[in-house]
Amino acid sequence: xxxxxxxxxxxxxxxxxxxxxxxxxxxxKTKLCKFSNNETSVEIQESVRExxxxxxxxGCGTVNDNLFQLLIMIxxxxxxxxxxxxxxxxxxxxxxxPDIPYQPSSGAPLPKLPPATPRGGLASGxxxxxxxxxxxxxxxxxxxxxxxxxxxxxxxxxGKPAYRQWIARSGTLVADLLTCAGVDHxxxxxxxxxxxxxxxxxxVDNLVSLPLMIKYIRHEIxxxxxxxxxxxxxxxxKRATSxxxxxxxxxxxxxxxxxxxxxxxxxxxxxxxxxxxxxxxICIVDDIVDTSYTITRAARILRENGARKIYALVCHAIxxxxxxxxxxxSCIDQLIVSNTIPQNDHLQNSTKIKxxxxxxxxxxxxxxxxxxxxVSMLFDPQFEII
Amino acid sequence: MADNSIKIxxxxxxxxxxxxxxxxIGIDLAxxxxxxYSNQETSVTIGESVRDxxxxxxxxGCGEINDNLMELLIMIxxxxxxxxxxITAVIPCFPYARQDKKDKSRxxxxxxxxxxxxxxxxxxxxxxxxxxxxxIQGFFNVPVDNLYCEPSMIKYISTQIPxxxxxxxxxxxxxxxKRATSxxxxxxxxxxxxxxxRKRANxxxxxxxxxxxxxxxAILVxxxxxxxxTLGLAAKTLVENGAEKVYAIVAHGILSGKAIKVINxxxxxxxxxxxxxxxxxxxAICPKLDVIDxxxxxxxxxxxxxxxxxVSxxxxxxxx
Numbered sequence: 001x002x003x004x005x006x007x008x009x010x011x012x013x014x015x016x017x018x019x020x021x022x023x024x025x026x027x028x029k030t031k032l033c034k035f036s037n038n039e040t041s042v043e044i045q046e047s048v049r050e051x052x053x054x055x056x057x058x059g060c061g062t063v064n065d066n067l068f069q070l071l072i073m074i075x076x077x078x079x080x081x082x083x084x085x086x087x088x089x090x091x092x093x094x095x096x097x098p099d100i101p102y103q104p105s106s107g108a109p110l111p112k113l114p115p116a117t118p119r120g121g122l123a124s125g126x127x128x129x130x131x132x133x134x135x136x137x138x139x140x141x142x143x144x145x146x147x148x149x150x151x152x153x154x155x156x157x158x159g160k161p162a163y164r165q166w167i168a169r170s171g172t173l174v175a176d177l178l179t180c181a182g183v184d185h186x187x188x189x190x191x192x193x194x195x196x197x198x199x200x201x202x203x204v205d206n207l208v209s210l211p212l213m214i215k216y217i218r219h220e221i222x223x224x225x226x227x228x229x230x231x232x233x234x235x236x237x238k239r240a241t242s243x244x245x246x247x248x249x250x251x252x253x254x255x256x257x258x259x260x261x262x263x264x265x266x267x268x269x270x271x272x273x274x275x276x277x278x279x280x281x282i283c284i285v286d287d288i289v290d291t292s293y294t295i296t297r298a299a300r301i302l303r304e305n306g307a308r309k310i311y312a313l314v315c316h317a318i319x320x321x322x323x324x325x326x327x328x329x330s331c332i333d334q335l336i337v338s339n340t341i342p343q344n345d346h347l348q349n350s351t352k353i354k355x356x357x358x359x360x361x362x363x364x365x366x367x368x369x370x371x372x373x374x375v376s377m378l379f380d381p382q383f384e385i386i
Numbered sequence: 387m388a389d390n391s392i393k394i395x396x397x398x399x400x401x402x403x404x405x406x407x408x409x410x411i412g413i414d415l416a417x418x419x420x421x422x423y424s425n426q427e428t429s430v431t432i433g434e435s436v437r438d439x440x441x442x443x444x445x446x447g448c449g450e451i452n453d454n455l456m457e458l459l460i461m462i463x464x465x466x467x468x469x470x471x472x473i474t475a476v477i478p479c480f481p482y483a484r485q486d487k488k489d490k491s492r493x494x495x496x497x498x499x500x501x502x503x504x505x506x507x508x509x510x511x512x513x514x515x516x517x518x519x520x521x522i523q524g525f526f527n528v529p530v531d532n533l534y535c536e537p538s539m540i541k542y543i544s545t546q547i548p549x550x551x552x553x554x555x556x557x558x559x560x561x562x563x564k565r566a567t568s569x570x571x572x573x574x575x576x577x578x579x580x581x582x583x584r585k586r587a588n589x590x591x592x593x594x595x596x597x598x599x600x601x602x603x604a605i606l607v608x609x610x611x612x613x614x615x616t617l618g619l620a621a622k623t624l625v626e627n628g629a630e631k632v633y634a635i636v637a638h639g640i641l642s643g644k645a646i647k648v649i650n651x652x653x654x655x656x657x658x659x660x661x662x663x664x665x666x667x668x669x670a671i672c673p674k675l676d677v678i679d680x681x682x683x684x685x686x687x688x689x690x691x692x693x694x695x696x697v698s699x700x701x702x703x704x705x706x
Binding site: 036037038039040042043044045047048060061062063064065067068071072073075076077079080093094163165166167168169170172173176177179180181290291318320321 | 424425426427428429430431432433434435448449450451452453455456459460461463464467481482485488491492493494495496498499502503505506507612613640642643
């Protein structure tokens, strides 16, 4: 194909190879490494003058390093007179906007937080490798925040109302950084927050993995018409119902209740199942699995309510910390994920994980964008990509 | 006099320097928690109100540079969305400063990209130290204060190097000649230059000394010491040409890879760096390392910027 160059960063080289094979073009030649002082070094080794450039980089692994590699590659192509630069981000980094859940009456943070593994902290530059410790690290985060301010009291020493902590949201910042590096177009998949597209001034194609999930369910799950689609939290209900409608399957929902009871120090969150799953096979559907607490807890409550076999279908499998071990020990029978994030290490450590390939969708999107054709068929589950 | 207060934040790159600066100004560091989630994304929580305040964020471009730069950008953005009056990024060692021109085909100008990113994140002012090329100030549309370590270096030479009147200043390459001559003029010392001669592509380059060092103490002056290959070779050349002792004074001591080994095995008497980059772990294994504290200069610059006073005093004097 003329005038088309596809480069890849170091985050997901297998996806680059798969996409270039399907497009029938050789991979773009680059030399990507780090200088001795840890600065990123980018060398583009073929001409990009007046070419349509696509850069494939996923927001996984060492997220900040990969993000900077992508930004510097975009800048190198812009400075070298590329005609148009498209960033292909199968998993978009910093797309989840964290919010400390707070008690609506007092404004003080809730005692429990979503699990996070803090690395370092206030004035500590130590880098510890990400070991699979499953200690309750939300307590660590709370301890640090209490050290940092007086949040139990409503007023501090001067009698002024205490400052409410909030975590910075980096969504707009990442969008601005990509735009100022020089990108003209963004292709991504299953953004956690679809409104993110509005943060950009350039066109954003938010592809869906729905057709691939539906294809997998039809072909690989035996007797799928009798299965129940379950969403592990209330936010994903829309996604799960759209699959259930297309395949004419039943639907159920697992709901995290935050009761305003006096005994606020309960160890477990109250999980409620809405819908009937007795004696049925289950397909849990979600967009991201990170620490896997959400789907393993949902699987447990489904098993307690009489479910038989439990499949979990997830688009982005970050699986950080001890997540793979959690999955192995959980009630989930099979975890089916896409390869927007490289899965080779996870596959080696687990028997329950299966991968479906998203390279066909991305290579079709690249081909159609390059030739100026419509990409609408990629959103249509009736159309099966071979 | 400004009617709002100074708030100094720091990321994880060099908290000790930030504490020194805050102590000098006489305030506490502002509370913030900067760390990483389990999926390696950076998380920033600002612990006090910055509405209408003059915010200074101290973060050096060293260690894990991309992580530290991302922390800085997210902190600037967080303060902007929290309605700070003015946000100043204090970057003692500016990252990617060496990639400032397109020296071969398709090379990125990463320094310009970094400048754009800082502006887009919301910085209104940048304070940095000894930029690799002072033209980098032109990459920004916001005011940039490029402070100099030169007064601190001159004070060190005249107080800590014995018999310094019998010394001469040497630049280890042709590009640093201007820097070295300016120090030599201020101290009234002689000057010499080391020139790398490349005969052919694969041949080891020869180092040629221009100037006379016989029987004198040589003081090598440069802005960065990264792998220290150049410094080690330069010191050897100086001793072969008759220098008595060789000292090296460098503004940013990055000292990556085998640098400490090279310094320990070389003929350099002492390597003096500033604390723009943290050095605690390196001082334990390198007895030749000595550190100049530049936190007074940074603290004075911050105080004068906040009060609207002139900063020119700092270009030729070390604050006491």
